[in-house]
Amino acid sequence: MFKCGLAFPRCRWILPLLLLLAIIFDIIALAASSGWVDSKYHYASLWDQYRGREPNWDQTSLMEFGWAKASAAMLIIGCILLIICFILSFLALCKGQVSLLKVIGLILFVAVLFQIIALIIYPVKFTETQIKNGDYEYSWSYGFGWGATILMIGCGVFFCCLPKYEEELYGQAKPIYFYG
Template identity: 75%
Template sequence: MWAELINLSDHFPWLSLPPLQGHDNKACPGHPAHSWPKSGGGPRWAQTTAALLIIGCILAIICFILSFLALCKEQEGLLRVIGFILFVAVLIQLIGLIIYPIKFTDILIQRGAYEYSWSYGFGWGATILMIGCGIFFCCLSKYKDELYGLTKPYYIYQSP
């Protein structure tokens, strides 16, 4: 969840473009010196990508709050619901993380060299962690007795 907030803090510039030699930086429309405004400008695909990541982040926050409710109030029915919501958030984020480089490459393929910044990799890391959390919450209901302390503890070592 925090990883997605840090990822969204960079807004659109998920790419680091090296300066062109022999060119005026202000004349290059894709260069960071002449980048899109942070107030919501930019192409539709960039706005859509940002919106998809924000929706995924909101779903992760909702799952975080629901997990407290499910674990503190002992409502094991919510555990699989949380897992399902996390998988929906993963799907939404995957769409956003795939659309962005495809559309950006279509626009800047003529420029040549470009590399993605750390925030794009951070978004992929957050998505992979959400996949693991979704699997965890889907499987957690099988261990509800151990989770809520309803079983007798089994000790491997018995004192003499």
């Protein structure tokens, strides 16, 4: 017979690790010096853009534009809220404070809102103001921003649903096995 069950106590370790992974993805997206937008003669990060050819690149700051400042600020706010959720998750899951779980989920959804707005504003306004012609791709560090956002959505759902399974989460309930 095959015996399997849902091990809720593992969530106490997996969810903070997923939040840590989302923090790492956010930091990569914020700190990358290139990789948001790529083309043959033009590439950009969240902060700067470079035009020209190897070895002569002309660097200009994107922080002259209001949309770039707003995108950077919203990503930073989302990252700060994510770090707060990471710290609170240790208090909630390791110390047994179930009342914090829904608060963490709510904070994560607010951070997701900031991140999604920033990740939509940037490509729309960049394409509108900076791209004259040619083929452009939104690349790897922009993808890390979306990866962090998707992880935050998943963790937010779990943090909102976990209070229903408090006894199972802390190992106080008898495990239910599925036989197949």
